[in-house]
Amino acid sequence: xxxxxxxxxxxxxxxxxxxxxxxxxxxxxxxxxxxxxxxxxxxxxxxxxxxxxxxxxxxxxxxxxxxxxxxxxxxxxxxxxxxxxxxxxxxxxxxxxxxxxxxxxxxxxxxxxxxxxxxxxxxxxxxxxxxxxxxxxxxxxxxxxxxxxxxxxxxxxxxxxxxxxxxxxxxxxxxxxxxxxxxxxxxxxxxxxxxxxxxxxxxxxxxxxxxxxxxxxxxxxxxxxxxxxxxxxxxxxxxxxxxxxxxxxx
Amino acid sequence: xxxxxxxxxxxxxxxxxxxxxxxxxxxxxxxxxxxxxxxxxxxxxxxxxxxxxxxxxxxxxxxxxxxxxxxxxxxxxxxxxxxxxxxxxxxxxxxxxxxxxxxxxxxxxxxxxxxxxxxxxxxxxxxxxxxxxxxxxxxxxxxxxxxxxxxxxxxxxxxxxxxxxxxxxxxxxxxxxxxxxxxxxxxxxx
Numbered sequence: 001x002x003x004x005x006x007x008x009x010x011x012x013x014x015x016x017x018x019x020x021x022x023x024x025x026x027x028x029x030x031x032x033x034x035x036x037x038x039x040x041x042x043x044x045x046x047x048x049x050x051x052x053x054x055x056x057x058x059x060x061x062x063x064x065x066x067x068x069x070x071x072x073x074x075x076x077x078x079x080x081x082x083x084x085x086x087x088x089x090x091x092x093x094x095x096x097x098x099x100x101x102x103x104x105x106x107x108x109x110x111x112x113x114x115x116x117x118x119x120x121x122x123x124x125x126x127x128x129x130x131x132x133x134x135x136x137x138x139x140x141x142x143x144x145x146x147x148x149x150x151x152x153x154x155x156x157x158x159x160x161x162x163x164x165x166x167x168x169x170x171x172x173x174x175x176x177x178x179x180x181x182x183x184x185x186x187x188x189x190x191x192x193x194x195x196x197x198x199x200x201x202x203x204x205x206x207x208x209x210x211x212x213x214x215x216x217x218x219x220x221x222x223x224x225x226x227x228x229x230x231x232x233x234x235x236x237x238x239x240x241x242x243x244x245x246x247x248x249x250x
Numbered sequence: 251x252x253x254x255x256x257x258x259x260x261x262x263x264x265x266x267x268x269x270x271x272x273x274x275x276x277x278x279x280x281x282x283x284x285x286x287x288x289x290x291x292x293x294x295x296x297x298x299x300x301x302x303x304x305x306x307x308x309x310x311x312x313x314x315x316x317x318x319x320x321x322x323x324x325x326x327x328x329x330x331x332x333x334x335x336x337x338x339x340x341x342x343x344x345x346x347x348x349x350x351x352x353x354x355x356x357x358x359x360x361x362x363x364x365x366x367x368x369x370x371x372x373x374x375x376x377x378x379x380x381x382x383x384x385x386x387x388x389x390x391x392x393x394x395x396x397x398x399x400x401x402x403x404x405x406x407x408x409x410x411x412x413x414x415x416x417x418x419x420x421x422x423x424x425x426x427x428x429x430x431x432x433x434x435x436x437x438x439x440x
Contacts, residue, residue: 018431021427021430021431022427024423024426024427025420025423025424025427028419028420028423029420031419032415032416032417032419032420035407035412035415035416036412036416038407038412039407039409039412045403045405045407046302046373046374046375046403047302047372047373048302048303048370048371048372048373048404049302049303049404049406049407050303050370050372051344051372051373052407116419116423119415119418119419120415120419122415123407123411123412123415124407126406126407126411127406128406211347214344214370214372215346215347215370217347
């Protein structure tokens, strides 16, 4: 019940704030530009349709994960800075309820971005016959990544004094996860690059989508990557719960 | 379809006899100086892809035709977009889920190594595929003759389906956000 109240409160703060709401039209316009370029650009229009689907999914995961990261970074540190954390902690609230509430708010951004992206994904995949399988993997793997990222960031945000510090740390982690995966194959030529690629949750989502959409490989190939993502989400939830336990005791 | 290594280019007619004379005179020296690469390489494809999205399976085979074993032989695949000038090298990992290179620690005389890459044509254009073998011990490098395919573009995206989504979705999102803000303003007034 308390988790629901916290979740709704975070949702209201997100949904009714002009700055937060601006994120959704921006995401939508960015995806519109990408899909329009698939149609008109001389270089992008020669791509195979499955590659276009993969690039669309990649853009959505990047946008959605950024929104989740920023929202989660604001969770506890923001409440502390605005002075709303103390009244909340005066209520009989436990750390799992706090985590559930903050997660609901952060994951709402992922859900909104994913819902907005579905029409684009449908248009780009029309005629390919791969929409449902691709969308299922995109939503499943992307959601595991979003849960893990949100939980880890909430955990960091729990013990950081200001939103600025929390946001900075979260964005450094975001860049650390996304940049190597986007830089391509040159980084995977040595064992360090390959090991980082294997444990990096963002790279796991990208490799899953590449494998499912472009190479049309089955679930057996994805099992290890999905396990890694599940571990990332699970450890994130444990970390967030542990860090929020300290906040609740305060 | 098969392509094996063969010399490229030719000589002007007037130079042929001169070249033949030099060859006869210098043959022993040339043979002694040239790096001995007793490696044969062949690149084959079971199918001929025609359009973006088509698939092809290419197989590269290297054979040690010499009398001595070769150590640390690497066999790799390269893709080049020859649609324009200059040609543009392409990242193999975008085209196949298999690793771009294979390695064998020792290739005994008469033995071979074959490696297969299932490729998906992820873009249109004039595509050249070639295999390269590198012998780490002697430093010898040998290329197969390229397989060249003309991949036609496939335009599945149509403006009738793309434009409504590209214009309509942002408009719907802006309308939805405006509605939420309007509701918020009314609640605040109350």
